[in-house]
Amino acid sequence: MALHESGENYLETILVLEERLGKVRSIDVANEHGYSRASISRAVGILKKDGLLVVADDGALVLTRAGRLRAEAVYERHRTIADYLSKFLGVDKTTALEDACRIEHILSDASFTSMKEKLATPE
Numbered sequence: 481m482a483l484h485e486s487g488e489n490y491l492e493t494i495l496v497l498e499e500r501l502g503k504v505r506s507i508d509v510a511n512e513h514g515y516s517r518a519s520i521s522r523a524v525g526i527l528k529k530d531g532l533l534v535v536a537d538d539g540a541l542v543l544t545r546a547g548r549l550r551a552e553a554v555y556e557r558h559r560t561i562a563d564y565l566s567k568f569l570g571v572d573k574t575t576a577l578e579d580a581c582r583i584e585h586i587l588s589d590a591s592f593t594s595m596k597e598k599l600a601t602p603e
Contacts, residue, residue, distance in 0.1 A: 483530070485585040488554045489513075490523045491532060494541050495551035503540045557584040557592055564595045 483491075493512055497504045506520045515523075524541065527533035532547030543551055562580035565571040571579065 483532075483550065487523065487527060487530075487532075488550070488585060489581075490527060491543065491547055491551035492554045492558065494533070494543060495548070495555055498543070503538075505539050505541065509541070554584060557587065560592065560596055560599065561587065563599055567599065 490509065493509050494504050497508050497512060501508060506517070506524060509515060510517060510520050524533060524535065527547065528535065532544055532550060534542050534544060536542050558577075558580045561583050562573070562576040565576035565579060566573055
């Protein structure tokens with residue numbers, strides 16, 4: 481399923497917040513990135529329709545199995561790219577994390593695999 485960059489960012493944010501907070505609500509996602517309530521509501525609707533997210537009775541945002549797998553894949557790309565930028569290019573950690581957030585959505589699978597292999601190879 482084709483998911484836009486913004487959808488991937490929402491999934492990744494929910495995953496990260498879930499690790500940090502346990503239970504994630506729309507307001508937590510809004511506070512994390514400064515998104516408007518309307519933006520969150522729209523994204524939640526799309527992610528629910530795509531089967532990637534459900535909203536529990538208490539308002540918690542819960543990733544489905546498919547949503548969790550997608551979020552974990554995006555987050556792995558984010559961490560790997562940031563590590564690569566820092567380790568091999570000397571980019572400071574803050575900049576590397578910011579750049580990784582943009583790069584993770586457009587980097588080819590072949591380039592990502594090469595980055596992972598390079599990071600896994602001892603120097």
